[in-house]
Amino acid sequence: MISNQVLFNSFLKANFSPKERSQQGWIVILGLVFLSVACYFAGAAAMLRLLYPAAALIVAVFLYLRHPILYIGFNWWVWFLTPLVARLVDYRVGWDPTRQMLIAPYLVSFVSIATFLRYLPSASRQGGLPFILAALGVFYGFLVGIISNQPLPVARGLLDWLSPIVFAFHLYMNWRDYPSYRQNMQRTFFWCVLITGVYGVYQFVVAPEWDRYWLIESKLFTSSGNPVPFGMRVWSTMHSVGPYATVLQTGLLLMFTDRQGFLSFPASAFGYLSFLLTQARSNWGGWLLGVIMIFVSAKARIQMRLIGIILVMAMCVVPLTTIEPISEVVADRMESFSNLQEDSSFRDRSGNYDRNLSLALTNGLGNGLGNIWKVNEKTGKIEVFVVDSGILDMFFTLGWFGALPYMGGLILIVFSVCKYTEARFDSFVSAARAIGISSCAQLIISSGMLSVMGMILWGFLAMAMAAHKYYQHQGITTK
Numbered sequence: 001m002i003s004n005q006v007l008f009n010s011f012l013k014a015n016f017s018p019k020e021r022s023q024q025g026w027i028v029i030l031g032l033v034f035l036s037v038a039c040y041f042a043g044a045a046a047m048l049r050l051l052y053p054a055a056a057l058i059v060a061v062f063l064y065l066r067h068p069i070l071y072i073g074f075n076w077w078v079w080f081l082t083p084l085v086a087r088l089v090d091y092r093v094g095w096d097p098t099r100q101m102l103i104a105p106y107l108v109s110f111v112s113i114a115t116f117l118r119y120l121p122s123a124s125r126q127g128g129l130p131f132i133l134a135a136l137g138v139f140y141g142f143l144v145g146i147i148s149n150q151p152l153p154v155a156r157g158l159l160d161w162l163s164p165i166v167f168a169f170h171l172y173m174n175w176r177d178y179p180s181y182r183q184n185m186q187r188t189f190f191w192c193v194l195i196t197g198v199y200g201v202y203q204f205v206v207a208p209e210w211d212r213y214w215l216i217e218s219k220l221f222t223s224s225g226n227p228v229p230f231g232m233r234v235w236s237t238m239h240s241v242g243p244y245a246t247v248l249q250t251g252l253l254l255m256f257t258d259r260q261g262f263l264s265f266p267a268s269a270f271g272y273l274s275f276l277l278t279q280a281r282s283n284w285g286g287w288l289l290g291v292i293m294i295f296v297s298a299k300a301r302i303q304m305r306l307i308g309i310i311l312v313m314a315m316c317v318v319p320l321t322t323i324e325p326i327s328e329v330v331a332d333r334m335e336s337f338s339n340l341q342e343d344s345s346f347r348d349r350s351g352n353y354d355r356n357l358s359l360a361l362t363n364g365l366g367n368g369l370g371n372i373w374k375v376n377e378k379t380g381k382i383e384v385f386v387v388d389s390g391i392l393d394m395f396f397t398l399g400w401f402g403a404l405p406y407m408g409g410l411i412l413i414v415f416s417v418c419k420y421t422e423a424r425f426d427s428f429v430s431a432a433r434a435i436g437i438s439s440c441a442q443l444i445i446s447s448g449m450l451s452v453m454g455m456i457l458w459g460f461l462a463m464a465m466a467a468h469k470y471y472q473h474q475g476i477t478t479k
Contacts, residue, residue: 007177009068010170011115018069018180025067028059029074036085046093052085053104060108069180071111073188075167079105079452080192080247083239084199091210095217102239106159109455112170113162119173127469130409130416131169131462137406138162138369141398145368157369157397164454168462175466176473182428185463186258193251193271194263196244200236200274204326207232230325234277242446245280246453250435250460253290256306257427265316272317277326279333282445286438293434297423366399390443393450410449414440417464422471429467436461 006015032055039048056078063071086101116123116135123132138161145154174181203211212227224241225232238244252271255264275287295306394403414437423430439457442448448457 005180007069007180008174009065010173011068011118012065016067018067021067022070025063025070028062029070032056032059040088040092045089048085048089049096049101052082052101053107056082056104057107057111060111064111064114068174069177069184072171072181072184075105075108076185076188076192076455078108079455080196081237084237086239087210087214090217091213095213103156103159105452106156106163109163109167110159113166115170115173116166119169123169126173127465128169128172130412131165131172133405133409133412134165134458135162135409137398137402137404137409138165140402140405141366141369143368144366144399144402145370148368149370153370154368155370157371160450160454161369161397164449164458167455168458171459172462172466172469175469178463178466178470181463181466186254186428189247189251189254190258190263190267193248193255194267196236196238196247197267197270197272197274200234200244200277201270203236204232204234204274204277205229230329233279234274236274238452241278241280242283243452245275245278245283246286246439246442246448246456248275248278249283249287249290249438250456252287253294253431253435254428256291256294256309257431265312268313269316272313273326276317276330276333279329281333282442286442289441290431290434290438293437294427294430297430297433298427299424302427363395364400366395366397366402369397371397389445390447390449393447410440413461413465417461417468420464420468422467422476426467426471429464432460432464432467436464 005019006017008014009016035055036048036052039045039051060071060074060078063074082102082104086096086099089101090096116131119126119128120132123129138158141161142154142158145157171181202208207227207229211232215224215227215232223233224235233241235241235244238247248271252268252275255268255271275283291306291310295303298306394406398406417433417436420429420433423433436457439448439453439460446453448454
C-alpha cells in the first residue's frame with residue numbers, strides 16, 4: 001500500500017490516510033487476539049462463547065469507521081479462523097450444540113449494512129439495483145419467517161442470507177479505491193491459502209484431538225470422514241469441507257493474478273494438496289471452470305504466463321500426491337468421476353432433487369427464513385436441517401415471491417460482468433468474474449449463497465462491478 005495514499009470512507013464520505021490509522025487498527029485487532037488467548041489459557045474459555053462474538057463486533061465497527069481497508073481483511077479472517085477457535089473452546093470446556101461462537105463472522109459482515117442503508121435511496125442510480133433486488137427477496141423471506149417460524153432462527157437466517165449481499169454492496173460502493181481493495185483481497189486470500197493449506201495437511205496426517213472431538217460430536221462421519229489420521233476429509237480451520245474447499249478454490253484462482261515471491265511455491269504446494277484432500281469434486285470442477293474462464297478472457301501474453309504458472313504449480317503438487325496414503329485417497333476420488341451412477345454422494349443428491357424439486361417449485365409463498373433452523377421440542381436446542389442445493393433452498397425458503405427478485409439480482413450481475421472488457425488487461429477482474437460465475441454454477445448442488453460461500457459469490461461479483469466502474473471513471477477501456 002502506498003505510504004502517502006489517501007482513500008475514501010464510503011460511509012462517512014470523508015478521506016482518510018491508511019498509514020496514519022494503521023497503528024490504531026492493528027492495536028484493536030491484536031487486542032482481540034490477546035483477549036481470546038488470555039481467556040483461553042486463564043481458565044475462562046467458556047466466557048469466549050459470548051465475549052468473542054461481542055469483541056469481534058466491536059473491532060469490526062471500529063475498523064469500519066476508522067480503517068475500511070483493514071475492516072475488509074479482518075472480515076475475511078474472522079470467517080476463516082472462527083470455526084477453529086470454536087473447536088478449541090469446545091474441546092476445552094465441552095460441546096456447545098448451539099454453536100453460538102460461529103455467529104461472530106456474520107456480525108462482522110453485517111456491520112456493512114450501514115453502507116447499504118446510507119446509499120439505499122440512490123443505489124439504483126449508481127448501479128446497485130441487483131443488490132436491492134436480492135435484498136428485497138430476503139426481506140420477503142424474513143417477513144414470512146416472522147409469521148411462520150421462531151424469532152431466533154429467523155434472526156440467524158437473516159444474518160445468513162443478508163450478510164453476503166450487504167457486504168458485497170459495501171465493496172461495490174467503494175469502487176473509487178478499487179486498486180487498494182483488490183490488493184487487500186489478493187494478499188488476504190494468498191495468506192489464507194498458505195496458512196490453512198499447511199494446517200489442512202497437518203489435520204489430515206495428525207488428526208488433532210480438537211478436530212476429532214468436533215467430528216464425533218457433530219456426527220458428520222458420512223460427509224467428513226473418520227476421526228483418525230489419514231481418514232478425514234480436510235476442512236482445515238473452517239467448519240466443514242464445502243466452505244473450506246470453496247475458499248481454497250477462490251484463493252488458488254486468485255494466485256493466478258498476483259505472485260508473492262518465493263512464498264508462492266509453498267502456498268501452491270500446501271494449497272493444492274489440501275484442496276485435493278478435501279475430496280470436494282464440485283469445487284474441483286469449479287476451479288477448472290474458473291481456470292478456463294480466466295484463460296479465455298486473457299490476452300495472449302497473459303495466457304502464456306498462466307500456462308507457466310500452471311506448469312510450476314503442477315511441479316510442486318504432483319510429486320506430493322504420489323505419497324501414500326495421499327495418492328490412494330485422491331485416486332479413489334478421481335475414479336468416482338468415471339462412475340457417478342454408483343457413487344453414493346451422487347445418488348443422494350439425485351434423490352434429493354427427485355424428492356424435493358417439484359415440492360420446492362410449487363411452494364409459492366415459501367417457508368420463510370428460519371425454516372431450516374428448527375427448535376427440538378424435547379431438548380429445546382436449535383438444530384440445522386440443510387437442503388443440499390442452493391436452487392431448492394431459495395424456493396423452499398423464499399418461495400416464488402422472494403426467489404424471483406433474489407435470482408433476478410444475481411442473474412443481472414452475472415450478465416453485466418460477462419460483458420466487461422476490463423478482464424483483457426486486469427487479471428483480477430477476470431479471476432473475480434470466474435470465481436463468481438463458477439460459484440453460481442455450484443448453486444445446483446450446494447447452498448453457495450450462504451455463509452462464507454455466499455460472501456465469496458456475492459463479494460467477487462461485486463469486485464468485478466467495482467473494477468468496471470473504476471475504469472470507466474478513469475477513462476480506461478483498453479491497454
